[in-house]
Every structure is written in C-alpha cells, then in structure tokens.
Amino acid sequence: xxxxxxxxxxxxxxxxxxxxxxxxxxxxxxxxxxxxxxxxxxxxxxxxxxxxxxxxxxxxxxxxxxxxxxxxxxxxxxxxxxxxxxxxxxxxxxxxxxxxxxxxxxxxxxxxxxxxxxxxxxxxxxxxxxxxxxxxxxxxxxxxxxxxxxxxxxxxxxxxxxxxxxxxxxx
Numbered sequence: 682x683x684x685x686x687x688x689x690x691x692x693x694x695x696x697x698x699x700x701x702x703x704x705x706x707x708x709x710x711x712x713x714x715x716x717x718x719x720x721x722x723x724x725x726x727x728x729x730x731x732x733x734x735x736x737x738x739x740x741x742x743x744x745x746x747x748x749x750x751x752x753x754x755x756x757x758x759x760x761x762x763x764x765x766x767x768x769x770x771x772x773x774x775x776x777x778x779x780x781x782x783x784x785x786x787x788x789x790x791x792x793x794x795x796x797x798x799x800x801x802x803x804x805x806x807x808x809x810x811x812x813x814x815x816x817x818x819x820x821x822x823x824x825x826x827x828x829x830x831x832x833x834x835x836x837x838x839x840x841x842x843x844x845x846x847x848x849x850x851x852x
Contacts, residue, residue: 687828688754695821696750699813706809713801714809717742722799723791753780754821761822768822777818781811 682690700716707714713722721742725733733739757776761768768776785807792798 682828687825688758689751690828691821691825692751692754693747694824695754695817696747698820699817702813702816703809710805712805713799714806717746719799720745723795726795726797728796750817757822773818773822774815777815780818781814784810784814
C-alpha cells in the first residue's frame with residue numbers, strides 16, 4: 682500500500698476509535714460530546730448553510746469529522762517523517778495531547794463564533810476531547826505502523842520469491 686493509502690486508512694481507523702470513545706463518554710455522562718452530531722448541529726443552526734434534517738446521521742458532520750481526522754494523520758506523517766522518525770508510545774501520547782489542545786482551541790472557536798451553538802457541558806466536552814485525541818493518535822499511528830510493516834514484509838517476501846524463481850530457472 683502506498684503512503685497516501687496508509688494515511689487514509691490510518692486516519693479512518695484513528696477517527697473511528699476517537700468517535701467510539703466520544704460516543705461512550707457522551708452516553709455515560711448523558712451529555713452531547715459526539716463530534717459528528719455537534720458538527721451537524723453547527724451546520725444546521727448556521728444562517729449560511731442549508732438545514733439538516735437528521736443531526737445524528739447526516740453525512741455532512743460525519744464526512745467533515747473523518748476529513749479532519751485524515752488531515753491530522755497527514756500532519757502526523759509529515760511530523761513523523763521530518764522529526765520523529767520512529768514514534769514511541771510516549772511520543773504518540775504527546776502528539777495526541779498536542780492534538781487534543783488543537784482540537785479544544787478549534788472547538789472553542791467554532792462555538793464562540795457561531796450565532797447559535799449547540800448546548801453541552803463545555804468543560805466536560807473539552808476534557809473528553811483531550812483524551813479522545815490521545816486515543817485518535819494511538820489508533821492512527823499504530824495503524825500506520827502496522828500497515829507499513831505489512832507492506833515492507835510483503836515486498837520482501839515478493840522479492841525473495843522472485844529470486845527463488847530466477848534461481849530455479851538457472852538449473
């Protein structure tokens with residue numbers, strides 16, 4: 682699998698783990714912490730965007746949420762390639778914490794700039810968002826590493842197979 686494919690898959694996996702965590706905490710605390718639904722509510726309540734009939738399942742919030750996850754994974758890959766080389770567990774958690782801070786700042790801006798933002802316990806939301814981003818980073822980076830190791834192993838196995846076939850033809 683090429684780099685773009687690994688980024689796409691890892692971004693989707695990381696976002697899925699993050700979303701499952703957000704849904705779990707949202708249900709446990711009986712608060713609205715579900716990012717795709719909050720995005721849909723922001724879109725629906727905007728004066729400039731069309732209304733959304735079903736805030737739970739509308740693709741606008743879901744696709745935006747997953748697109749942002751893929752963009753985070755692109756930035757992780759760039760950071761990994763330029764500086765980290767081989768992210769350890771500690772570095773992965775630090776990246777997740779930094780991503781959580783970025784996520785919190787972004788959501789604060791979304792809520793503060795919106796004329797009619799959805800209501801939720803902001804402190805609780807930002808707390809769970811911080812940890813959700815750590816879960817995202819672990820899921821995304823571990824997935825990317827696994828996809829890279831599978832690809833490397835497959836390429837090596839394929840090259841060894843070709844060498845054996847060529848060696849057998851000589852006899």
